[in-house]
Amino acid sequence: NLGLAFQITDDVLDLEPSAALTGKPSGMDLREGRMNTVILVALEKLEGGERDRVVRVFMASSPSTDDVESALVLIRGTGAGGVAITQAQKHVDMALEALEAFDEPVRQYLEAMALEVVRRRS
Numbered sequence: 001n002l003g004l005a006f007q008i009t010d011d012v013l014d015l016e017p018s019a020a021l022t023g024k025p026s027g028m029d030l031r032e033g034r035m036n037t038v039i040l041v042a043l044e045k046l047e048g049g050e051r052d053r054v055v056r057v058f059m060a061s062s063p064s065t066d067d068v069e070s071a072l073v074l075i076r077g078t079g080a081g082g083v084a085i086t087q088a089q090k091h092v093d094m095a096l097e098a099l100e101a102f103d104e105p106v107r108q109y110l111e112a113m114a115l116e117v118v119r120r121r122s
Helices: 002-014 037-045 046-057 067-078 082-099 106-119
Strands: none
Touching: 002 037, 002 082, 002 106, 037 046, 037 067, 037 082, 046 067, 067 082, 082 106
């Protein structure tokens, strides 16, 4: 569960508007045609021409920076990032439940690590 939460959070960070936060250009998954949770949720929410534009960028072998940025605006506009963070938090909650079997201070350390997964910004 913690690994899933980490990956989903990474998917959200990939779509951040500023590379300064993550240290990598935004939209790398989209540029490279790698499906992630946020893109999947956005495609479920988008309709018609907007959905088609995102799909075209996703399927392109070398999409232009302008096309990627345009698709990112559409994806961000769906609220898919928030949906994904909610999913990540559910996985963290399940991981925290599993930690109840551990004794202190190991449990406290692991709980802190689990909570940091969805708070991270890079």
